[in-house]
């Protein structure tokens with residue numbers, strides 16, 4: 830009898846939470862302010878209080894699923910996934 834695993838029964842949420850990290854970037858030419866990104870991910874995005882434009886702070890890494898939410902919610906389409914961490 831073999832001890833094979835059924836991939837259909839193997840949850841991949843752990844992999845999403847730990848391994849599938851991506852790097853995000855802000856195109857400041859497209860940013861229209863508002864700070865949705867900062868509200869969603871305050872440890873990755875910061876809205877400059879003077880110019881009201883967002884930028885990435887720290888390493889800019891997010892789990893892919895959270896990065897996709899921020900990209901989708903950005904009204905200026907200014908956020909992009911630029912690199913996948915291995």
Ligand code: SF4
Pocket residue numbers: 855859860861862863864865866867874876882883902903904905906907908
């Ligand atoms: S969500 Fe998009 S448009 Fe809004 S501040 Fe962040 S980068 Fe700029």
